[in-house]
Amino acid sequence: VTSQAGVVLEKLDNFVGQFGYAVPLDLGAKGSCQIGGNLATHAGGSRFVRYGPLRHAVVGIQAVLGDGTIVDSLNSVRRNNTGYDFSSLLVGSEGTLAVITAASLACVQRPIAVQAAMLLCSSFDDVKKVLLLARERLGENISALEMMDGAAVQLALSSLSHIRDPCPEVRSNFYVLAEAAGANTKLVNEAMDSFVESVLAAGVAENGVVSQDDSQCRDLWLSRESLLDAAMVASSAVFMYDVSLPLQ
Ligand SMILES: Cc1cc2nc3c(=O)[nH]c(=O)nc-3n(C[C@H](O)[C@H](O)[C@H](O)COP(=O)(O)OP(=O)(O)OC[C@H]3O[C@@H](n4cnc5c(N)ncnc54)[C@H](O)[C@@H]3O)c2cc1C
Known part of the structure; x- marks a missing residue:
């Protein structure tokens, strides 16, 4: 275009x-x-x-x-x-x-089928292992992988009333939002199931939720996309940095 x-x-x-x-x-x-x-x-x-x-x-x-x-x-x-x-x-x-x-x-x-999962990890090392498993299990269906630290998520939950806690019963140090998308709903769902099962089996995430419909998928994304708004509600001065780091 x-x-x-x-x-x-x-x-x-x-x-x-x-x-x-x-x-x-x-x-x-x-x-x-x-x-x-x-x-x-x-x-x-x-x-x-x-x-x-x-x-x-x-x-x-x-x-x-x-x-x-x-x-x-x-x-x-x-x-x-x-x-x-x-x-x-x-x-x-x-x-x-x-x-x-x-x-x-x-x-x-444009992908027809989209499914998201929020995984809770206790350490950054575990977050990196989730990334590797996402590449392995989601394959070409992987469409996003975003990490938020626990402090940022708690700030969003306390500052913005429209954000829902993905796992209200637990708090974690890191939240990883993974999304799979593709042309075939069955294949996307199977890839996401395989990914989440492998993450839980490997013990690199302590808890997690998988979206069951578009509305739940949007809710999971809202917590990620509202972090800047949350920071601006909490403080009048927000400094933003764009930093790339090697995974080692
Ligand atoms: C270096 C940098 C990297 C970023 N990377 C990311 C990222 O990876 N992911 C993310 O979510 N956000 C990122 N952001 C934040 C930001 O989102 C980007 O905000 C967004 O793409 C900027 O669009 P804007 O229309 O708001 O541009 P503005 O904020 O209006 O402008 C941004 C910069 O682009 C220049 N610019 C704007 N329009 C033009 C034009 N037509 N021709 C020439 N120069 C122009 C401006 O002079 C300014 O330097 C980044 C910001 C910066 C500064």
């Missing part, structure tokens, strides 16, 4: 959704962030684990340089080996090289 830079991510995703496609980027700010901002920050988002970096989805870009020159490589052809790759240069440039005005993005098939 070719989109102007000022289009809000969620609106673009809803638009392509009518045709059975999805934008391969999803993040908590989807209702307000714009495609130009997503590209300028090279946002990762929760679909990174499935679709990889946003840069790989950019088929073409249009931008205006500081001297007014318009760079235009808008394109609907995925395989384009002509000329310089301006898209890769501008994605992640945070407005330092040009103002991005439009982009062509390769969309993905």
Whole structure:
């Protein structure tokens, strides 16, 4: 799809959704962030684990340089080996090289079946083992894997009345939200069952819940996507960092 830079991510995703496609980027700010901002920050988002970096989805870009020159490589052809790759240069440039005005993005098939699970782990080592088991058991169905620490979850529960505790009877040091998605409900559910069983059997999660319908799936995501709102309710000054660490 070719989109102007000022289009809000969620609106673009809803638009392509009518045709059975999805934008391969999803993040908590989807209702307000714009495609130009997503590209300028090279946002990762929760679909990174499935679709990889946003840069790989950019088929073409249009931008205006500081001297007014318009760079235009808008394109609907995925395989384009002509000329310089301006898209890769501008994605992640945070407005330092040009103002991005439009982009062509390769969309993905919109999954029909989606299931989420919240797993409670006592240590970060266990969280890393959950990640490995998710890759092994969910395979190509893996669509998100997000970790929240216990303090952040408790902050969301105490600051925001619409957040439901995924496991009210227990508290944990780490909460891992795993999502599987695909074209076949039976296969997605089987993969999720196999993953959750393996995690519990290996003793790397002490408790967990699996969504039984779309509404429960949304509730689990709400606890993840509301963390920033919770921090802003609790404190007037919130500093945000984007940090990547090796898994070792
Ligand atoms: C470096 C960085 C990495 C981030 N990574 C993630 C992430 O992985 N996952 C996640 O959930 N959130 C991430 N965020 C938070 C943020 O969400 C991204 O917020 C979102 O993609 C920004 O969109 P926005 O429309 O709100 O942009 P803004 O907040 O309005 O702008 C963000 C930056 O992009 C520049 N910019 C905006 N539009 C254009 C344009 N059209 N042309 C050129 N430059 C432009 C701005 O000058 C600014 O530097 C990141 C933020 C930053 C700064």
